[in-house]
Amino acid sequence: MSPAPAHTAAAPLPNARQDLAPRGADLVVRALQAHGVKRIFSLSGNHIMPVYDALLETDIALVHVRQEAAAVHMADAHARLTGEIGVALVTGGQGLSNGAAALFTALGAESPVLLLSGQAGIGELGRGAFQEMDQAAVARPMAKASWMVESAEALGTDIARAIRIAREGRPGPVHLALPVDLLEQRLATSEPAVTIEPPTAPDAQVIAGRLAALLESADRPLILCGPALCTPHGRGAMARLEAATGVPVIGMESPRGVNDPGLGAFAELLAEADLVVLLGKALDFTLKFGAPPAVAASCRFAVVDADPDLLARATRAKGPLLVERVEGEAGSVLAALAASPPAASAPRASWLARAREALAFLPAAWANMRAASGRIHPVELCVAVRDFLARHPDGTLVCDGGEIGQWPQAIVKAQNRIINGVSGTIGASIPFAIAARLARPEAPVVAVMGDGTFGFHMAEFDTALRVGAPFIAVIGNDARWNAEHQIQLRTYGAGRTRYCDLLPTRYDEVVRALGGYGALVTDAADLPDALAEAHASGLPAAINVMIEGVPAPVIRRGRT
Numbered sequence: 001m002s003p004a005p006a007h008t009a010a011a012p013l014p015n016a017r018q019d020l021a022p023r024g025a026d027l028v029v030r031a032l033q034a035h036g037v038k039r040i041f042s043l044s045g046n047h048i049m050p051v052y053d054a055l056l057e058t059d060i061a062l063v064h065v066r067q068e069a070a071a072v073h074m075a076d077a078h079a080r081l082t083g084e085i086g087v088a089l090v091t092g093g094q095g096l097s098n099g100a101a102a103l104f105t106a107l108g109a110e111s112p113v114l115l116l117s118g119q120a121g122i123g124e125l126g127r128g129a130f131q132e133m134d135q136a137a138v139a140r141p142m143a144k145a146s147w148m149v150e151s152a153e154a155l156g157t158d159i160a161r162a163i164r165i166a167r168e169g170r171p172g173p174v175h176l177a178l179p180v181d182l183l184e185q186r187l188a189t190s191e192p193a194v195t196i197e198p199p200t201a202p203d204a205q206v207i208a209g210r211l212a213a214l215l216e217s218a219d220r221p222l223i224l225c226g227p228a229l230c231t232p233h234g235r236g237a238m239a240r241l242e243a244a245t246g247v248p249v250i251g252m253e254s255p256r257g258v259n260d261p262g263l264g265a266f267a268e269l270l271a272e273a274d275l276v277v278l279l280g281k282a283l284d285f286t287l288k289f290g291a292p293p294a295v296a297a298s299c300r301f302a303v304v305d306a307d308p309d310l311l312a313r314a315t316r317a318k319g320p321l322l323v324e325r326v327e328g329e330a331g332s333v334l335a336a337l338a339a340s341p342p343a344a345s346a347p348r349a350s351w352l353a354r355a356r357e358a359l360a361f362l363p364a365a366w367a368n369m370r371a372a373s374g375r376i377h378p379v380e381l382c383v384a385v386r387d388f389l390a391r392h393p394d395g396t397l398v399c400d401g402g403e404i405g406q407w408p409q410a411i412v413k414a415q416n417r418i419i420n421g422v423s424g425t426i427g428a429s430i431p432f433a434i435a436a437r438l439a440r441p442e443a444p445v446v447a448v449m450g451d452g453t454f455g456f457h458m459a460e461f462d463t464a465l466r467v468g469a470p471f472i473a474v475i476g477n478d479a480r481w482n483a484e485h486q487i488q489l490r491t492y493g494a495g496r497t498r499y500c501d502l503l504p505t506r507y508d509e510v511v512r513a514l515g516g517y518g519a520l521v522t523d524a525a526d527l528p529d530a531l532a533e534a535h536a537s538g539l540p541a542a543i544n545v546m547i548e549g550v551p552a553p554v555i556r557r558g559r560t
Contacts, residue, residue, distance in 0.1 A: 024152035025050035025183040028116070029058050031156040035163050037087050039063060039078065039438065041071040043090020043099075046130070047118025049181040063438065063467050066429070068095050070440035072102035073431035073457075076173075077418055080231050081396070081439045085163050087140045092119040093131025096138060096177070103142035106173040108423030109253065110228035110280075112166040113173035114159070115139065119148070121181030145177040152185040169329060170280060173230050181316045202557040207304060209334035211277060214302055214324055215247055216342040218275035218548050220351050224287075226280035227253040229331060232416050237334050244341040246348045248355035254409065255424035257286030257370040258294055261553045262409035264361040268557065269354075270295060277302045280330025283314045286422065290317050304328045312346030361557060364409065371548035376524045378404055381476060381545050382411040384527035385446055388535075389414055394443040396436045399427030401450030402483025404476035406552035408448040417439070427456030433471040434464050444535055452481045454507055454542075461514045465541035472534045473511075473542045478549030485552045486500040504546065511542035521545045 022030075028051055032040070039061045044052060055062055065071045068090040075086030078503045086106075090099040096117040106113045117139075140146040145165050149158045158176060166174040215221050223245075225238055225489035230253040242249040248269070256259035258267045270276070270287070276299060281287075283303065288294035290301065302324035303314045311325050369379035385408060396489070397414035399405045409419060418432050426449075433447040454475050464471065481500040488497040508518030517537040518531045521544065534541035 002452065021186045021188065022179075023050060023054065023183065024155050024185045024187070027152070027156040027187075028159060028178065028183065029054045029060065031159040032060065032087060033058055035085060035160070037085065040087045040089050041065060041074040041078070041435070042089040043068050043071055043091070043095065045095045045118065047092040047095075047120070047180040048089055048116075048178070048183075050180065051089060051116075051118070051178075056331040061139040063296040063434075064465070065463050067457060068099035069102040070431040070457050070460050070463070070482065072099045072106065072113065072115055072173075073428040074435035075113045075115070076102070076106040076109065076428070077432040077435035078439050079106075079111045079113055080109065080127045081436055082420055083231065083233055085114055085115045085166060086435075087116065089116045091120075091131075092117060092135065092177075093133060095131075096133075096135045100142060100175070102428070103139060103173045103175070105421060105423045105425050105428055107142055107144075108227070108255075108425075109421035110164075110171045110226060112171040113164055114166055115143070115173060115175045116159075117175065117177050117404055118180055118183065119177045120179065122150070122179045123181050125179075127470065135177040136175065137525075138250060140262065142173070143175045144172040146177075148177040148179065149182060152182040152187060155182060160385070170226075170310075196255075201513070204328060204332035205338040205340070207333045208328050208340055210324060210326070211302060211304070211333070211337055212342040213259070213521070214275060214300075215245060215277070216345070218300075219345075219347040219350070220273050221247050221277065222269065222273045222355075223247050223249040223277045223279060224252045224281045224400050225249065225334065226278075226282060227422055228280055229334065234331065237331070237338070241334055241338040241341075242352070244338040246341075246344050246352050247350055248357070248359075248423075252281055252286060253419060253421055255286065255422050256406065258288060258551075259554050261406045261555050263359055264555055265557050267294070272296065273299055275300045275302070277304070278314070279304050280306070282310050283317055290314075292519035304330055304333050306330070358557075360372075361555065363553075363555065368409075371550075373548045375478075375546050376521070376527075377548055377549040378407040378476060378550060379411065381474065381527065381547060382408045382448070384524070384531060385448060385474060386412045387528065388531040389444075389446060392444050394440070396431045396433075396440060396443060398429045398436065398445065398446045398447035398449075400432070400447065400452045401426055401476065401487060403550070403552040404448065404450040404478075404482070404547070405453075410553055410555065412448075415441070426453045429453055430457040430460045430473065431472065433473065434460060434467070434469045437464075437469040437471050438467065441469075446474060447471060448474045450482065451475055451477040451479065451502055451505065458507070458510060459514075461516050461540050461542070463510050465515050470538055470540050472531065473540075474531075475507050475544050475549040477504060477507065477541060477544055478547050480549055483547045483552075485549065506544060508542050508544040511540065515539070517541035519543050
């Protein structure tokens, strides 16, 4: 079953009043149209109904969700997969506070998201208005920028500015509060033009030339790219850069950092490197702050970043070992460096071969991994998902959850992939999967998640059915919050593992009750058929896999 948009309007509705001057809400939707927006993720509410009405005169599809954070997560996934701005629209008060919580995930992923929230009218602020709060202040810590539009005439230009900010430099989410009285206001004069501001472009060629000279001086260099480049398009560009330079180019988007199981034995590479080039990659906890022993004491650093604060942080951390720091847009520099690569060298060719081997490394013991408890080991679950997606190479993998989410990142190599990201927050996988299927309706989506994660947004299976976005949720059900349970085991001992237990709930039956496909799997041998049947059903599906609750892998040569 192919997904269909929730709403499209090819022509004005019969009761449209086209003889009237445009409302503020009309400026909002026309500004979004001018920027190529085709889909908005939303939950309705009093303060945004003028925008809903204005959307009826456009071809923008509206995906109506069941909880506001889900709308923001969907916008985030849409932006990551398509490279377009992802737009979420929520109402005021708790509508905004619910939705703003998901901005933190988008901020960590450097995802260009525009969150629009209705709010109490400007004329009522300070008078005890319905759901009155300082919404711009609520969202500001989790966004690149957040402000309230102050006049109806500014609605279109403020949206253009917000989209530019979200996309330029180091991408990230932006929030705009839209007072309802401005949305309802009729403009006395003709509609102001919407100006699409082109992003400013730094001199990427000059920056690339300086980096190329540095790379030629190193025997064991690494180029590390940040989350904004860990998209399908960005990974293709990274592969081209690696082929052109002969230097290992590695994307980092996991909170596990040097211990990201999706990067194999990366930790040993980092410790051996003599030059680390950070392209839009923050020097932070994911790199152990660039300090020994994670990095050699003599290792030099070069940093290209659009954020001057992050450049200053790198300077403080590395001092004289920071041999190059430049403010620039990482994607443009990446492309320029691939076009003018440094000269090849024999030491670097050997280093690249070693790096590729290390990054692909998986422990041999995983080939025959079985659960000791009679349940299913996460490796067995992921092998089945890997084999399914191998038959659908255009499919999308979504990974979410504390411990279970790490296993598919290591085992399932997919060109199209979304993970919860550097923020480390969980719960986004169901909205991610719906948005992924809407963005790429021709390809299946498999979302591997834990049972804790499933509980965040299970009602969005209703959304998936309404908008025609089938996907397969593979739930690793160990009946606990396993990441925290493992912390208790390591830190306090087996006798003090309390409060993190869940029930072995039949989540497959929950999804069947909502109208989807559900299957319970207690034997690994049944997983391939369950995946095939879920895909063939054409319905949003949940495969409830009873797994052994084991720690996430930390991969080192010779051990896990």
